[in-house]
Amino acid sequence: MNVLVKHSSKNIVLKTSLDVLHIKKACKIVEELLIALGAVIKPGVKTIDIDKFAGDFIFKRKGASGLKGYMGFPANVCISVNNVAAHGIGCDYVIRDGDLITIDTTVGVDGWYGDGAWTYIAGEATPEKKRLVKAAWKAMLAGIAESSAGKKLGDIGASVKKTALRYGCNVVEDLAGHGIGRKIHEEPVVLHVGKKGTGLPIIPGMVFTIEPILTLGSGKVRFHSDNWSIIIADDNLSAQFECTLAVFKNQTDVLTLSNINLQKYIDFPPMF
Ligand code: MF3
Ligand code: CO
Ligand code: CO
16 A cells, blocks of 8 residues: 555544444445335335334334435435436425336444445336336446456546446435445445546545435536435436445445346346
8 A cells, every 4th residue: 555545544433343233233224225115116105104114124124224314314215206317305205107216225234334225116117117226236346346446436436427428317426325334324435436447545443334326417507496306307217226335445334235146137136
């Protein structure tokens, strides 16, 4: 490790293998919830009831919602519908056929956090919507593929963005992944855009998220009047997948996709 690396990563809290085991417990609940939600999200269901389901699920597995009360956030999970890019709040809205529903869940166990999000299609979707959801999944996978020790954060961003463009989608560049551990948001910031070979080096002990939000619109966002929900500025559709990863010397583990055989889902997300 050269001086530059040391200097530029001074605020990154590197994790030991034991720390990662703690984070893994939280990530396991995240993953199980995201899988379980596949059977819950369908036309006719109110988003507030999905939030309740998520709260009960996390409680039963002896975790805690990391989001409830975080900076004043009022719900158990983020539920973002269609043109809502992120941080939506469950309400009386009744899900309709063809809606794109993104659930982002951050779970705490013993003071350690895991973070993950999936987009679900309620009922039947048009080919265009399917392309968007598939693109978001592929963009996250492309980021994961660049997340090995020895690479740089710019490799992740470049690869995510290139994948989005390949599917005719844009990336919401204002929203980034992040380090995670005893705090939900730690350094480094993991951008979903970048230049290959630039940025902070990826080193063993880093635990961070990759969470690209893709849109059929321009990629610009604005705040909703509830001051939480972030909306695609041109009101186009959005989709997102988020995972938490742990970097080791010779491998990178995707902690929120431990049950999912990524080889099997290399082309399509699990809910297709
Ligand atoms: N889980 C979100 C993330 O991926 C954090 C949402 S913060 C909230 O970083 F306050 F909006 F819930
Ligand atoms: Co996150
Ligand atoms: Co999240």
